Amino acid sequence: MTVMPARTSRLEEDALGTRLISDDIAYGIQTVRAIENFSISGRTIADIEGFVPAILQIKKAAAIANRRAGELDPTISAVIENAATEQLRVISRADYPVDIYHGGGGTAANMNVNEVLANLASEILTGCRGQDPVHPNTHVNMAQSTNDVIPSAMKMAIGGELVSLREALDYLVEALLEKERVFADVVKLARTCLQDALPITFGQQFSGYRAAFRRQSRDLEVLEKACLGLPLGATAVGTGFGASADYRTFVFEELQTLTGRAYHQEENLFDALQNADHWIGVSACLKAIAITLSKLSSDLRLMSSGPRAGLGEMTLPPVQPGSSIMPGKVNPVMPEMMMQVAFRVIGNDATVTRAAEGELDLNVWESIILETLSESIRLMRRAIPLFVSGCLSGIEVNAEQSTADASGSLALSTILAAIYGYPAASAVAKHAACHDISISQAAVSCGLLSEQDASRLFTDVSAFADAGRADALIADFRKTMAPMTGCSVTG
DSSP: OOOOOOOOEEEEEETTEEEEEETTOOSOHHHHHHHHHOOOSSOBGGGSTTHHHHHHHHHHHHHHHHHHTTOSOHHHHHHHHHHHHHHHHSOOGGGOOOBSSOSTTTHHHHHHHHHHHHHHHHHHHHSSSSSSSSOIIIIITTTOOHHHHHHHHHHHHHHHHHHHHHHHHHHHHHHHHHHHHHTTTOEEEEEETTEEEEEEEHHHHHHHHHHHHHHHHHHHHHHHHHTTEEOTTOTTTSSOTTOOHHHHHHHHHHHHHHHOSOOEEOSOHHHHHHOOHHHHHHHHHHHHHHHHHHHHHHHHHHHTOOSSSSOOSEEOOOOSOOOSSSTTOOOOHHHHHHHHHHHHHHHHHHHHHHHTTOBTTBOOOHHHHHHHHHHHHHHHHHHHHHHHHHTGGGOEEOHHHHHHHHHTOGGGGHHHHHHHOHHHHHHHHHHHHHHTOOHHHHHHHTTSSOHHHHHHHHSOGGGGGOHHHHHHHHHHHHHHOOOOOOOSOOO
């Protein structure tokens, strides 16, 4: 009979009492309490990309800064640094089980990391966890507070995620630019209020999408830079109580060395702890991107509708069958996926807006702000490349039908208004609509144009999509046109 070795445990104590904790668990008593109190979502602080690594980097920088300031024993500092380095190599979800939905302004998250580092650092020194040569509050949390650590880690994590989102957005911009080039000369009918308007080119239409996303990419870059300002050194309420002047200088030097990023202390630490309007700005930018993605996706669904009874101006790549009952049906599933992502991001913005309000001297809703912003970025960052490869890159346009639709638009009467005035052009448009004929035919039928003049104005509708060509055509026509006798038919 094989005898299993006894499982060893340790007794940990906090202000509320003691708990027996298995030695194979890296975290400590306060994390155990958080698990008991906040088992809500199934998502932990380790699931927020870059968040736990950011806290670990702060703890490592703080340990070195406190040593340099003469506040922390070099041996204690060294083992905290070593423990943080080991944790940064591989973030184990088992070590960071605190649910993202927790109260206290992130205290449970901060203590989870403090306890893991303290226990691992103690193990390095003594071979045992929980013997308190390294204490989570006294040593790992020295010169810090949850109130400056968590918002700093948030900005570090979200700033990094914004970089990844901007890369995805730039990839989308390049794909749109390629379509803009390929379709530069393909004429189509513009639509306003879902009604026929003047001709444009597919290239012009795609340029509008491309310009919007390029502008939003620049907006993300500004927000990334704003995330470099951190409230480290503010400690509990912005006064910096418990953090020496040397520490406040050294911690940013060390953080810059560890990360290679130009992190610096925010200008007003009271503002940094009290107000979360920065996150409203981030969320607003994410919402703007989402709405533009949804608008592009919706437009693609409309323009590709059919194929026989819709607009049918373009064809989207078929990526999967569209019906379990109707053979041959193919749905625009990639735009529909993108729109659902956008809906989620828009909803997340409402959460951030409410949570950013806070009260008095601290915003305590940072956990939900972090979760929603991270989700919005993650969803769009993952969805955009799929949308590009599975839809945008393979779009084909129906040039023949699109040109025919543009040639038949009643809005072509606009050129007659420029030459003969609005009333005469309106009479021609009304006649064309009543008799189901083109503007060119109606202008001849009304006696406004000769066959030859009508051909000059309407044969090449691509001129209507180019303001310079249209102006030249009108000017040239005015020089040679016969005096107007008026329309003989008014509808």
